[in-house]
Amino acid sequence: xxxxxxxxxxxxxxxxxxxxxxxxxxxxxxxxxxxxxxxxxxxxxxxxxxxxxxxxxxxxxxxxxxxxxxxxxxxxxxxxxxxxxxxxxxxxxxxxxxxxxxxxxxxxxxxxxxxxxxxxxxxxxxxxxxxxxxxxxxx
Amino acid sequence: xxxxxxxxxxxxxxxxxxxxxxxxxxxxxxxxxxxxxxxxxxxxxxxxxxxxxxxxxxxxxxxxxxxxxxxxxxxxxxxxxxxxxxxxxxxxxxxxxxxxxxxxxxxxxxxxxxxxxxxxxxxxxxxxxxxxxxxxxxxxxxxxxxxxxxxxxxxxxxxxxxxxxxxxxxxxxxxxxxxxxxxxxxxxxxxxxxxxxxxxxxxxxxxxxxxxxxxxxxxxxxxxxxxxxxxxxxxxxxxxxxxxxxxxxxxxxxxxxxxxxxxxxxxxx
Numbered sequence: 001x002x003x004x005x006x007x008x009x010x011x012x013x014x015x016x017x018x019x020x021x022x023x024x025x026x027x028x029x030x031x032x033x034x035x036x037x038x039x040x041x042x043x044x045x046x047x048x049x050x051x052x053x054x055x056x057x058x059x060x061x062x063x064x065x066x067x068x069x070x071x072x073x074x075x076x077x078x079x080x081x082x083x084x085x086x087x088x089x090x091x092x093x094x095x096x097x098x099x100x101x102x103x104x105x106x107x108x109x110x111x112x113x114x115x116x117x118x119x120x121x122x123x124x125x126x127x128x129x130x131x132x133x134x135x136x137x138x139x
Numbered sequence: 140x141x142x143x144x145x146x147x148x149x150x151x152x153x154x155x156x157x158x159x160x161x162x163x164x165x166x167x168x169x170x171x172x173x174x175x176x177x178x179x180x181x182x183x184x185x186x187x188x189x190x191x192x193x194x195x196x197x198x199x200x201x202x203x204x205x206x207x208x209x210x211x212x213x214x215x216x217x218x219x220x221x222x223x224x225x226x227x228x229x230x231x232x233x234x235x236x237x238x239x240x241x242x243x244x245x246x247x248x249x250x251x252x253x254x255x256x257x258x259x260x261x262x263x264x265x266x267x268x269x270x271x272x273x274x275x276x277x278x279x280x281x282x283x284x285x286x287x288x289x290x291x292x293x294x295x296x297x298x299x300x301x302x303x304x305x306x307x308x309x310x311x312x313x314x315x316x317x318x319x320x321x322x323x324x325x326x327x328x329x330x331x332x333x334x335x336x337x338x339x340x341x342x343x344x345x346x347x348x349x350x351x352x353x354x355x356x357x358x359x360x361x362x363x364x365x366x367x368x369x370x371x372x373x374x375x376x377x378x379x380x381x382x383x384x385x386x387x388x389x390x391x392x393x394x395x396x397x398x399x400x401x402x403x404x405x406x407x408x
Contacts, residue, residue, distance in 0.1 A: 015221045017221075017222075017225055018221060018224065018228075022228075024232070025228060025232055058276065059276065066276055086216055086221065086224065086266075087263050087272075087273060088260065088263070089285045089288070091277060091284050091285040091288075092277065095276075106260065107224040107259070108255070108256040108257075109227075111227055111228045111230070111235075111252055111256070112231065112252075
């Protein structure tokens, strides 16, 4: 029998109602380790909680999602990033992948795409794979 | 999910009179004075002063228009767009609650969610045209690429885009100016030229950046004041002056149009 642990997810957006909705939306199959509303707070909480995936808004004041994603790539490359944005477009997606995001989801498509994006980001994280396999082995 | 809809009302001017409206009224007043028969009999110094005043007012008008666009674009993006995304997500969550909802209702909810998502997407496009927040995040090259791609897709026009040696980092005023000129010039191609294709070229050159937008459409007489106003050429000129650049408009009836903007990268300001 295989038991997969829930992916640990940190949610980052400066629009509070969306954080509440995402937490509820993802709660049944993710362990939401935190919700924060700025890029700086995202980096601090990520260092403490070591999530598997960060769902990160691109457009935030001070430190943008792109800046945070770059910093995560440098300091915590084992953490997968799903960039989300109110916008969409080929250039935006290209830039998101250039800075190291595992997936990009327009906010208005979160209902259809966010779950598969988080699962994809998890699959790309060796640390998540190994810890899941480890639990399976113990089983 | 009701918590999502309790957002702050965006700030709007309480009087309904915007800075742009006030500046436009001042311009009308100065123009009235300049158009009167007595104007040409006035001393040179006074005429020069009025012309300078008019130039300064037009600069202010460009600023005021930009501020209005930013305000409306931000409101659409930060408030209405986010609430629509939230609505799409809430509908999607309801639709997925299969245990409690009959399948026919679930299908309708999914459809409504898709509609809300489509509306949010359209709204974002409009907001981005008004206030290109991505200019700061992605840079001029990516934003112009995206805009041309979007115009080609939605307006069914073939756009040949050439971008080379554009510096990665540009002053925000320069990037915004070149983006707005591209936007205005391509809108003119779509609305007035009758052309089915256009060319946009953005290139880093020895002393600055050169932008060319060209079509082989119906063309116009650039010296006709009404035409200049209707095509937004005055606004393009004011914008380019703000960054110490220059704008050349080449057009002739039946022979297409070529707009050339040149912005120096080292400016005295």
